[in-house]
Amino acid sequence: MIQHDIADYRAPGRRWFSQVVWGLEEAFKKAKAADQAEDDTRTRMRIFILLALFATGFGCLALGASHSALFSGAGKPNGYLAPLGAARADLTDREGRLLAVDLIHFGVYVDPREIWDPAETQRVLGAALPGLQTARLDKALHSDRREYLLGGLTPEEKARIQDMGLPGVSFEEEEHRVYPLGTSAAHVIGFTDKGGTGLAGMELAFDEQIRRQAGQGPFATSIDLRVQAALDDELEKTAIKFGVNDAVGIVTNIHTGEVLGMSSWPNYDSNVPGQAAPYNLVNRAAASVYEPGSVFKVFSMAMALDSGSATMNSTYNVESLQLGNRTIHDFHAVHGAITLPEVFIHSSNIGTAKMALQAGAPTLTKYFKAFGLFTPAKIELSESARPILPRGANWTDGTVASTSFGQSISVSPLSLAQGMGGILNGGELIPLTLKKVDPANRPKGTRIVSEDTSRKMLDLMRLNVTAKEGSGGKADAPGLSVGGKTGTAQLVIDKKYSKDRVLASFAAVFPTDGPIDADRYFVLIMLKDPKRLPETFGFATAGWNAAPAAGRVIDRIAPFVGVRRAAPALAAATPIAVAAKPAGDEGSLAIEGDAQ
Amino acid sequence: MTRQPHAFARTDRTRAGVWWWTTDHVLLGVVAILMILGVMLSFASSPAAAARIGLGDPFHFAVRQCVFAVIGACFLLGGSMLSPKGVRRAAFFIYIGAIAVMMALPIMGHSAKGATRWLEFGGFSLQPSEFMKPALIVLVAWMFAEGQKNEGVPGVSIAFGLYALAVALLLVQPDVGQTILITIAFGAAFFVAGVPLRWIFGMLATAAAGMTAIYFAFDHVAARVHKFLSHDKVDTHQIDRAQEAIAAGGLFGRGPGEGLMKRHVPDLHTDFIYSVAAEEYGLIFSLLLIGLFALLVTRGLYKAMKLSDPFEQIASAGLFVLVGQQAFINVAVNLNLIPTKGMTLPFISYGGSSMMAMGLTLGLALALTRRRPGAYTATEGLARAGAYA
Numbered sequence: 010m011i012q013h014d015i016a017d018y019r020a021p022g023r024r025w026f027s028q029v030v031w032g033l034e035e036a037f038k039k040a041k042a043a044d045q046a047e048d049d050t051r052t053r054m055r056i057f058i059l060l061a062l063f064a065t066g067f068g069c070l071a072l073g074a075s076h077s078a079l080f081s082g083a084g085k086p087n088g089y090l091a092p093l094g095a096a097r098a099d100l101t102d103r104e105g106r107l108l109a110v111d112l113i114h115f116g117v118y119v120d121p122r123e124i125w126d127p128a129e130t131q132r133v134l135g136a137a138l139p140g141l142q143t144a145r146l147d148k149a150l151h152s153d154r155r156e157y158l159l160g161g162l163t164p165e166e167k168a169r170i171q172d173m174g175l176p177g178v179s180f181e182e183e184e185h186r187v188y189p190l191g192t193s194a195a196h197v198i199g200f201t202d203k204g205g206t207g208l209a210g211m212e213l214a215f216d217e218q219i220r221r222q223a224g225q226g227p228f229a230t231s232i233d234l235r236v237q238a239a240l241d242d243e244l245e246k247t248a249i250k251f252g253v254n255d256a257v258g259i260v261t262n263i264h265t266g267e268v269l270g271m272s273s274w275p276n277y278d279s280n281v282p283g284q285a286a287p288y289n290l291v292n293r294a295a296a297s298v299y300e301p302g303s304v305f306k307v308f309s310m311a312m313a314l315d316s317g318s319a320t321m322n323s324t325y326n327v328e329s330l331q332l333g334n335r336t337i338h339d340f341h342a343v344h345g346a347i348t349l350p351e352v353f354i355h356s357s358n359i360g361t362a363k364m365a366l367q368a369g370a371p372t373l374t375k376y377f378k379a380f381g382l383f384t385p386a387k388i389e390l391s392e393s394a395r396p397i398l399p400r401g402a403n404w405t406d407g408t409v410a411s412t413s414f415g416q417s418i419s420v421s422p423l424s425l426a427q428g429m430g431g432i433l434n435g436g437e438l439i440p441l442t443l444k445k446v447d448p449a450n451r452p453k454g455t456r457i458v459s460e461d462t463s464r465k466m467l468d469l470m471r472l473n474v475t476a477k478e479g480s481g482g483k484a485d486a487p488g489l490s491v492g493g494k495t496g497t498a499q500l501v502i503d504k505k506y507s508k509d510r511v512l513a514s515f516a517a518v519f520p521t522d523g524p525i526d527a528d529r530y531f532v533l534i535m536l537k538d539p540k541r542l543p544e545t546f547g548f549a550t551a552g553w554n555a556a557p558a559a560g561r562v563i564d565r566i567a568p569f570v571g572v573r574r575a576a577p578a579l580a581a582a583t584p585i586a587v588a589a590k591p592a593g594d595e596g597s598l599a600i601e602g603d604a605q
Numbered sequence: 606m607t608r609q610p611h612a613f614a615r616t617d618r619t620r621a622g623v624w625w626w627t628t629d630h631v632l633l634g635v636v637a638i639l640m641i642l643g644v645m646l647s648f649a650s651s652p653a654a655a656a657r658i659g660l661g662d663p664f665h666f667a668v669r670q671c672v673f674a675v676i677g678a679c680f681l682l683g684g685s686m687l688s689p690k691g692v693r694r695a696a697f698f699i700y701i702g703a704i705a706v707m708m709a710l711p712i713m714g715h716s717a718k719g720a721t722r723w724l725e726f727g728g729f730s731l732q733p734s735e736f737m738k739p740a741l742i743v744l745v746a747w748m749f750a751e752g753q754k755n756e757g758v759p760g761v762s763i764a765f766g767l768y769a770l771a772v773a774l775l776l777v778q779p780d781v782g783q784t785i786l787i788t789i790a791f792g793a794a795f796f797v798a799g800v801p802l803r804w805i806f807g808m809l810a811t812a813a814a815g816m817t818a819i820y821f822a823f824d825h826v827a828a829r830v831h832k833f834l835s836h837d838k839v840d841t842h843q844i845d846r847a848q849e850a851i852a853a854g855g856l857f858g859r860g861p862g863e864g865l866m867k868r869h870v871p872d873l874h875t876d877f878i879y880s881v882a883a884e885e886y887g888l889i890f891s892l893l894l895i896g897l898f899a900l901l902v903t904r905g906l907y908k909a910m911k912l913s914d915p916f917e918q919i920a921s922a923g924l925f926v927l928v929g930q931q932a933f934i935n936v937a938v939n940l941n942l943i944p945t946k947g948m949t950l951p952f953i954s955y956g957g958s959s960m961m962a963m964g965l966t967l968g969l970a971l972a973l974t975r976r977r978p979g980a981y982t983a984t985e986g987l988a989r990a991g992a993y994a
Contacts (some may be wrong), residue, residue, distance in 0.1 A: 030762040034752060037761045037800075053910050055797045056922045060906040065927050067899035070894055070933065073940040077851040078888035121661060123652070181865055 093432060096184050097205055098211075098222035100198060100233040103445045105227065107189055108198050109212065109279070111205075114185035115167040118147075120155040123177030131177050134158070137170050160203070161185050186212075188279035194237045195279045196292035197271040197390075197443065209282070210292065211443055214389040229445040231267035236260050239565040240270040244534070247558040248274045251539035257294045257422045258558075259533040260376060260566060263430035263518070264526070265446040266439035266454075268388070269570065271295075272424075296392040298419035298536065302498025303356045303551075304429075304516045305415030309365050309433045310353055311466050312376035315458040318368035321465060323349045324503075325360040334409050337362055337368040339448035340497070340550075353469045354479040356495065359416045365413035370404040373413070379429060379457040380438065386423035387440035417499055425516060426533050433470070435516045435525045436463040460525055467492060471521035480552040484517055484560035487575035489567050493517035493532075510538050516557035519563050520572055530570055534559045613628035624686055627975040629908060635901045636681065636967055639952040640960075642894070647671075647874065647955055650881050653867035654874040654955070666874055673957045677964030684968020685975070689917055693971050696743035699965075700767070707774040734775060735962035739924055739969055741771050742790050746920035749798035753915060764795075772961050781819055781826050782946050788812065789930050789993035794923035796866030798915070809864050844941050847877055850884035851891075851940070874955040877946050878881045879939040894953070895936060908974040911981050917973045924970035928963065 100109035117138070124130050126536065127150050134146060141159050149156035160183055162170075167180055169321060186201045199210020207216035210256040211230060219228050244258040253274075260270035273293040277285030291297060313319035324346040330337040339357050341361075352360030365373050385393040397419040399408045411417035423441060429437035437454030458466075470492025474481040480495040496514040499506040534555040545553040567574065623666020644667070650667035662668075687695060710733070745764035768791050775784045792808060800808075820827050850866035864884040867874075874881075883891045904912060905925035914919045928951050935950040937943045949959040 030759045033762055034759045034951070037752065037804075051799055052797055052918050055799070056906055056910040058919065059793055059797070059922060059926060060903055060910065063902045063906065063926075063933070064899065066933050067895055067902070070895050070936050070940065070942075071899075073942050074851075074883070074891045074895060075888060077848060077940050078855055078891065081848060081852045297909060366628060 022098035029471055030043050038532065039464055054379050072447075086510075091162050096223040097186065097201070097207075097212075097219045098225065099227040100219070101227040102232045102237070103229060103230055103269075104233070105229070106234040107227075108194060108230065108232065108234070109186060109188050111184045111223075112187045113164075113182050114160065115162040115164070115180040116160040116183045117158045117167070117170065118155055118179045118181065119149050119158055119407055120177045120179065121150050121152055122154075123327075124150070125176050130177065133173055133175060134170070134178070135147065137173070179536070190234075191278045191280065192276045193241050194232060194234070194271070194296070195276050195386065196273040197237075197268070198234060198279055200279045200282045209290070209392070214443065215392055221461055231262075231265075231269065231443050231445050232271075233260075233269040233569060235569040236566045237270040239569075240272045240562055241276075242464055243547040243558050243562045243565070244272045244274050245276075245503055247534070247536065247554065251536060251554050252535040253539050253540065255293050255297075257533065258536065258562065259294050259426045259531070259537040260562070261426050261430055261441060261531045262570075263434040263437070263531045265448075265555075266427075266430065266441045267446050268426075268441055268443055269530070292390070293535075294390050294422045295386070295388065295390045296394050296421070298394050298397055298421050299514075299537070300416055300419050300498050300501070301514055301535075302496035302512060303358075304494050304496030304514045305412070305434060306361050306424060306496075307352060307429055307466065307470070307494050307516060308355065308377060308380055308382065309361050309373070310349070310375055310469065311347075311458050311462055313364045314465055315369050315436075315462040316368055316372050316376065318372065319349055319364050321349055323364070325349070325352055325357070325363045327352070327355075327357045327359040327363075328411070330359040330362055332362075332410055335407060337410060350469055350472055352496075354473045354476050356414075356480055361413045362410035363595040365409050366406055370406075370409050373406060373409055376457070377412070379455070382418070382420055382424055382428055386421055386427045387444050388421075388423055388427075393423060393553040394421040396424060404417075415496060422533055422535055425514075426531055429516055429518070429533075430531050431457050432463060433531065434463065434529060437462050440445075464525055466522045467518065467525075470494060470518055480550070481497075481556050483515070483552060483557040484515060484518070484563070485561050486567065487566035488576065489563055489572060490520035490522040490575065491517055491560065491563055492519065493556065495556055497550040497552075509541075509549070511549050512537050513539050513549060513551035513553075513555045515551050515559040517556075517559045517563060519567070522575075528570070528572065530566075530572070532566075534562070537600075611832060620686070624975075627973055627977065628685055629904070629974055630910075631903060631904050632967070632971060632974070635897050635904070636952065638677065639897055639901075642897075643878075643953040643955075643960075644671055644674050646878055646882050646953060649862055649864065649885060650867050650874040650878060650955070656811055666856050668955070668958075670955050673955075673960040676957070677952070677960040680964035681968040681971070683963050685971035687969070687972045689914070689915070689973060692743055692920070692972050693747050693916075696740040696747075698741035699736055700744055703733045704770060704774065705742060706733040707737065707778075710778065732958035732962075734771075734778070734780060735958040736965065737771055738783070738790070738927055738962065739966040741767060741787060742794055742923040742927055743920045743969060744792060746798070746923055747916055748916075749794065749919055753798065764791075779823060781823060782948050784819075784916050785946070786927065786931060786934075786948075788815075790927040792921050793926040794919050797919050797922045816820050821920035843877060844945055847880035847939050848941055850880045854884040854887045854891075856888045858883070858885050858890065859894075861885055875949055875959075876935065876954065877939060878950055878954050879936055882953075883939075898929065898932040898936075898951075902932075903927075905929075905970060905974065912974065913979065917980065921973040924966050924973070927966055938980075 074422070097111050099107060099111070101107055119130070119134070123129070131146060131150055135141065135143060138159055146158065149158055162180070170178065171180070184204065184205060186202070188195070188198060197210050199207060199212035199214075201207050201212050207213035207219065212219065222228050240258045240260055244256050247253075256274040258270065258272040259268065261268050271292075271294045273291070275289045277289045282290060306307050307573075314321070326346045327339060328344060337359050339355070339359050347355065347357065347360060349364070351357075352364065374518060381387065382396060383398060385395050398485040399417050401410065404412070408417055427438070429452065434454075435457040436456055438457045439452050439454035470488060471491075474485045474491050474493055475478040481493040484493050485491050493514050496512070496516070498512045499512070500510045500512055501507070502510060512535065514533065514535045519530055519532070520527070536555050539549050539554045541547045541549045640706065647667045648664070651670070652663035655663050655665045659900040684695070709898035744767055748758070748760035748764040748767070750760070751758040753763075768787070771787060772784055777789070777985050792812070795808075796805065850864065853865070859865075861983050862885065864881055867881050879891070879894070882894065902925050906922055909918055909925060912921065931948055932951050934946060935948045935954070938945055938948065947954050951963045952960065
């Protein structure tokens with residue numbers, strides 16, 4: 010017996026080892042014998058089990074391969090291979106019209122080691138890619154590895170180069186942000202860097218969401234492209250006509266806070282922001298602050314009416330106002346005592362200052378703060394600028410008087426839009442937004458004035474357009490019940506208020522009629538330093554430039570936002586503003602007849 | 606019309622003629638196709654791989670792959686011409702040689718990527734453990750078969766001894782991947798040899814314990830398992846790029862030579878050749894590749910099943926398991942179904958040792974499954990043999 014031979018060793022260690030081996034072998038044999046008699050079949054059976062396992066395993070691999078290749082979704086968004094930059098969701102306006110889109114472009118590479126004829130390659134590539142610097146091409150051709158030459162080639166450009174069949178020239182896909190509208194809405198859309206990171210406008214404001222939503226459908230903004238286009242167009246025409254320094258246009262839905270249009274002039278093309286002058290890149294609607302002038306009287310008057318320090322029937326002597334050694338002047342001299350609506354339509358600085366002084370600094374600052382004038386406008390844009398406020402917490406009479414008609418305080422155009430929207434929408438301050446708001450989920454605002462005050466302010470705005478002495482007459486779009494307030498603020502040049510250079514603004518709301526919760530839109534036009542033209546009879550005041558521009562914008566956008574045009578009024582026996590006067594508001598607007 | 610005589614007539618009694626008519630044509634054909642595909646893919650991936658490493662000749666890897674394929678084919682043909690006795694003899698010498706070289710590795714070996722697995726000579730690096738695998742499987746199959754004969758040979762003990770020696774040398778390198786491969790193949794051979802079921806459970810428990818020990822003993826193994834289990838925050842560069850490449854390939858692929866992954870990912874011409882192929886040639890090609898491997902393994906095991914000699918059964922089954930599991934694991938890693946394990950795709954991945962060893966493995970397997978008098982039972986299939994009776 011072999012096991013005896015193995016066991017026949019003298020060393021105890023070896024004996025132990027041989028016993029273990031013998032035991033193992035015996036156990037194996039015994040177990041095998043006990044398990045089954047038919048060895049042959051069992052071996053086959055077991056090989057068959059292995060075969061079945063492998064068949065199943067490879068079947069699973071086939072399924073896994075199909076899944077990975079067709080349904081995994083890997084590599085499409087945020088992919089390393091397809092795009093070099095991070096993919097971004099499309100930006101659309103509120104009705105799905107394209108504002109910004111990622112398109113596949115191509116980067117071109119050369120590998121000098123694969124090139125047969127460097128001279129020919131250099132000549133042909135140089136001719137085909139005018140944007141390519143000669144030095145760069147030269148350096149790449151003398152490199153010892155594959156080099157990136159140029160990005161952003163369109164499929165046509167790529168095909169043209171590929172058709173030349175140059176060895177060693179290859180392409181890789183890269184995402185490229187394209188703004189099909191060019192200069193339209195450029196400031197509000199903003200732009201990205203080459204790596205696909207938002208740098209300005211909504212591209213920056215919603216950067217994270219836009220990346221996250223890549224590949225999951227477009228990102229809907231509040232912008233209405235038709236409104237934006239009309240606004241851009243009118244603003245540009247007006248800006249050029251009056252030779253302004255810069256201009257701002259804003260259209261908002263005052264019930265939802267949605268910005269439907271936001272325009273800043275001079276503008277730039279979002280596709281090539283690098284080619285624009287730095288001055289043009291600033292979104293003046295959000296990032297600039299202005300001393301707005303008389304449009305601020307909307308805030309002062311709402312404050313006075315809502316706080317109870319004034320009523321529609323309050324009268325003010327506007328002969329003169331002496332504060333210390335400072336005399337407040339009125340543009341349009343009116344003599345004697347006039348009512349509050351008259352103060353509004355004559356845009357009396359003296360009347361407004363007296364009204365504000367009556368209310369007192371604490372009330373004024375409390376209301377201005379509630380109107381959102383002391384903080385940057387609440388909107389997603391990171392450009393939204395901080396206002397420049399008078400120094401000190403306790404305002405002097407002089408400060409109260411100045412701020413009441415929009416001096417000594419600088420706010421962004423968006424702040425004006427936000428505050429006035431709150432006053433005119435029924436009295437709730439609603440943060441502005443560039444995201445599309447679901448009509449069913451209208452945001453709940455913060456109450457800043459009563460519904461009654463809101464109604465009165467709508468009527469006052471309308472009166473300023475319809476009344477003969479009103480400054481907003483040129484904004485009256487037929488049948489749209491436009492209301493608005495002009496503002497012609499002296500520009501500060503060399504630390505002094507200029508005598509002849511102004512910021513002309515028109516803050517409009519339409520329609521002013523209908524119930525308080527009816528759809529209503531706010532339009533702001535601001536022109537910095539408009540020139541005096543013969544056709545404006547040498548005036549640079551807002552009524553001659555900003556107001557007509559606002560009127561034209563309203564006329565054009567009303568059909569887009571769904572505001573119905575009333576039938577043209579028949580030749581009225583009574584003044585138009587009286588006809589527009591809401592029932593049950595006796596006396597408040599009775600001044601037209603008397604004042605004339 | 607005179608018929609062109611076949612190169613090897615059935616009546617041809619020369620060595621080549623006999624070889625041709627007794628070797629399984631399906632297996633031969635599948636291996637030939639795989640080798641040709643490997644060479645073809647190497648022409649697509651080689652320029653990018655060469656550029657990454659900074660080699661001047663873009664077809665450095667492609668040309669070498671052609672040479673390896675020819676050498677591999679020679680190994681395969683040479684191996685397949687052996688008799689079962691010759692197979693045992695060859696396995697014995699290869700095992701001894703490989704073990705000797707592996708023992709010498711710590712002194713004269715070439716270290717790369719954190720392990721000493723390669724032997725460098727004349728510009729080529731050889732991985733002895735690749736050749737040890739098929740030799741070990743043949744030897745343990747022999748020992749199991751001898752052990753069953755009840756002639757006093759302590760087969761099971763010798764088999765375990767051979768296996769333990771190989772594992773010990775592999776873990777010194779350390780090469781956990783090969784350890785797992787030979788463990789699975791060894792287990793399969795033992796299983797086929799007729800190990801009782803309760804032993805199997807015991808061995809599975811031991812294997813589980815061993816895996817756990819490996820997990821705790823080797824940092825890079827633990828890191829890979831962690832990487833697989835937690836997809837965030839860790840660097841999964843290779844596997845992420847592989848997933849993107851496969852998805853980018855879709856059904857029809859980007860087109861030959863159009864793949865981008867190969868320009869960005871290291872080891873693409875070895876461990877991640879599947880992803881490169883899937884990106885350039887699409888799902889259709891991937892399924893063809895998986896199908897070829899499935900056919901190779903199932904056909905091989907089917908042949909093994911029908912053999913009559915226990916040694917030939919166990920050895921050929923073990924060898925096909927060796928090839929099959931390596932293909933399975935490589936593709937599964939590429940598809941991110943299991944943790945990353947550096948492993949080549951048989952016949953397709955770039956690599957001399959892998960190609961030659963695979964040629965040897967398949968050659969030995971083909972030799973064992975050749976039709977010889979008495980090699981196969983008269984009855985075909987399981988049913989007649991009574992498995993389902």
